[in-house]
Amino acid sequence: MAFSELLADMESFPTLAWVSPALTAVAVILVALFSGYRKSPKGFNVPTLGEDSQMRYVQEADFKNTIFQVLTPDGPRLFLPRKFANELKPFKRHEASGMKALADRHLGHYTTIDHESDVMLGAIKIDLNRNLGLFVGDVEQEVSHCFKTNFPSCEEWTPVDLHETLLRIVAQASARIFVGYPMCRNDEWLECSTKFALDVMTGGEKLKLWHPWLRPFAQYWIPEMRRIRGDHQRALDLLMPELKKRAAETRQPDEPPRQDMIQWMQQRAQKLGDKSFDYKELANLQMLTATAAIHTTRLAIIHALYDIAARPEYIAPLREEIREVTRDTNGILQKQHLTQMRKLDSFMKESQRHSPPSVATYQRKAMIPIDLSNGFHIPKGTIVQCNTNILDETPAAWGEPHAFDGFRFYRLRENPEDTNRFQFASPSYDSMQFGFGNDACPGRFFASNQIKIILSYILSNYDIKFEDSVKGRPKNFMFEVNVLADPTVKVLFKKL
Numbered sequence: 133m134a135f136s137e138l139l140a141d142m143e144s145f146p147t148l149a150w151v152s153p154a155l156t157a158v159a160v161i162l163v164a165l166f167s168g169y170r171k172s173p174k175g176f177n178v179p180t181l182g183e184d185s186q187m188r189y190v191q192e193a194d195f196k197n198t199i200f201q202v203l204t205p206d207g208p209r210l211f212l213p214r215k216f217a218n219e220l221k222p223f224k225r226h227e228a229s230g231m232k233a234l235a236d237r238h239l240g241h242y243t244t245i246d247h248e249s250d251v252m253l254g255a256i257k258i259d260l261n262r263n264l265g266l267f268v269g270d271v272e273q274e275v276s277h278c279f280k281t282n283f284p285s286c287e288e289w290t291p292v293d294l295h296e297t298l299l300r301i302v303a304q305a306s307a308r309i310f311v312g313y314p315m316c317r318n319d320e321w322l323e324c325s326t327k328f329a330l331d332v333m334t335g336g337e338k339l340k341l342w343h344p345w346l347r348p349f350a351q352y353w354i355p356e357m358r359r360i361r362g363d364h365q366r367a368l369d370l371l372m373p374e375l376k377k378r379a380a381e382t383r384q385p386d387e388p389p390r391q392d393m394i395q396w397m398q399q400r401a402q403k404l405g406d407k408s409f410d411y412k413e414l415a416n417l418q419m420l421t422a423t424a425a426i427h428t429t430r431l432a433i434i435h436a437l438y439d440i441a442a443r444p445e446y447i448a449p450l451r452e453e454i455r456e457v458t459r460d461t462n463g464i465l466q467k468q469h470l471t472q473m474r475k476l477d478s479f480m481k482e483s484q485r486h487s488p489p490s491v492a493t494y495q496r497k498a499m500i501p502i503d504l505s506n507g508f509h510i511p512k513g514t515i516v517q518c519n520t521n522i523l524d525e526t527p528a529a530w531g532e533p534h535a536f537d538g539f540r541f542y543r544l545r546e547n548p549e550d551t552n553r554f555q556f557a558s559p560s561y562d563s564m565q566f567g568f569g570n571d572a573c574p575g576r577f578f579a580s581n582q583i584k585i586i587l588s589y590i591l592s593n594y595d596i597k598f599e600d601s602v603k604g605r606p607k608n609f610m611f612e613v614n615v616l617a618d619p620t621v622k623v624l625f626k627k628l
């Protein structure tokens with residue numbers, strides 16, 4: 133970010149007008165002196181790439197067998213060949229923490245995401261996963277409502293900005309389970325819970341440009357950083373009427389308990405005897421859950437739709453499978469149907485194999501010193517990430533590594549011994565898109581269901597294709613290690 137942009141951020145700081153001109157001048161001089169300053173972090177005795185060169189690493193995968201580092205003002209970050217994920221796997225989360233690595237990456241101390249909660253993890257890992265089957269109908273209803281109210285009619289071929297539209301659809305469908313009905317249709321809530329993640333990511337990136345010493349001050353000059361505090365308060369204000377209503381209601385003894393994330397978080401906090409849990413904490417955890425869930429799921433759907441639009445030959449067999457598995461219920465989706473959609477599952481996994489959320493999904497912060505088998509010493513506090521950009525290392529039994537073969541996992545599962553393997557939501561050493569080991573993404577089963585429900589809705593109701601100007605599958609964009617779908621591309625939809 134240019135210095136002028138930083139100054140623009142400062143000018144928008146509302147209280148700056150009250151500060152004496154002299155103080156402002158001092159602040160501006162300090163900013164000017166320090167904003168371009170880069171501490172030269174002490175690195176390791178391994179090859180070094182500049183921050184910008186992560187791209188090269190990512191695309192050429194030329195460090196598959198070598199440890200290397202990227203020097204950042206916050207210290208060196210180590211990139212390890214994938215085999216080391218196996219060595220890190222046995223470490224417990226207080227020894228090698230994925231959450232802390234993520235928090236550090238987004239300056240979680242400032243962006244408020246450095247917040248590990250057993251209440252939230254338990255609610256996702258145990259309650260959500262245990263009750264997934266209950267929600268298929270609810271989520272489908274929300275998806276259908278969203279298409280009716282927030283999607284163009286598409287009587288003719290109509291260009292749709294998937295990034296914008298799917299944000300709403302995924303947010304609303306997820307909110308149905310996170311905060312329940314009718315809150316899931318509250319526009320303000322949906323906006324608040326989705327914007328928070330963007331404020332965290334953008335605010336964190338802007339703050340990273342400042343020297344660590346100056347960040348305690350700089351945070352007040354960055355609009356996104358200022359908004360984060362407001363986002364938390366707004367979330368609480370928006371949830372409050374629902375929470376008060378629930379606190380006041382007396383449910384009949386024969387009435388089944390509510391099933392949604394608000395309820396599970398409250399129950400779990402009670403069970404764990406968590407004294408710090410209150411309405412404010414509940415609102416914060418809701419924002420964190422939405423942050424982990426919505427943008428990742430949306431991106432996976434966009435990648436899958438780009439892959440379908442680029443390879444229209446998959447549309448007929450996928451549609452046929454959906455029709456076949458829902459034949460007994462006249463097209464109404466039920467839990468078992470999602471498991472039976474094996475071709476769709478395979479297509480989603482292949483799409484994710486080619487377009488993973490990141491090329492280094494396995495990230496850990498060493499909370500204790502760790503020695504690798506090759507003698508390399510990882511000091512406490514170091515962030516490591518493993519190379520999960522592994523198309524070249526695809527097992528031979530999976531077939532041609534670089535081809536897009538949407539049904540490769542469907543075929544692999546035809547072997548009776550492998551019928552439960554190779555699923556979209558099954559992480560493994562060869563498939564680390566959801567991470568790996570005990571701390572792999574706990575929301576992956578939920579994500580898998582959401583994606584299937586949304587894709588099957590689209591396939592059953594619309595034809596899709598790219599604008600004529602788009603030739604082939606649009607290339608992904610890279611931001612650091614993140615793989616992003618080209619936001620400039622529009623997909624055309626036409627109602628069936």
Ligand code: HEM
Pocket residue numbers: 230231253256421424425426428429432489493494495565566567568569571572573574575576578579
């Ligand atoms: C396609 C969608 C998604 C993708 C690609 C994805 C990917 C990931 C990855 C790569 C990790 C890190 C795992 C590791 O380091 O081993 C992770 C962690 C996590 N994900 Fe997801 N995720 C998705 C959806 C979701 C959803 C829907 C939720 C919530 C319902 C969720 C909640 C979480 C949480 C709470 C963690 C931290 C787990 C921990 O620290 O133990 N994710 N996710």
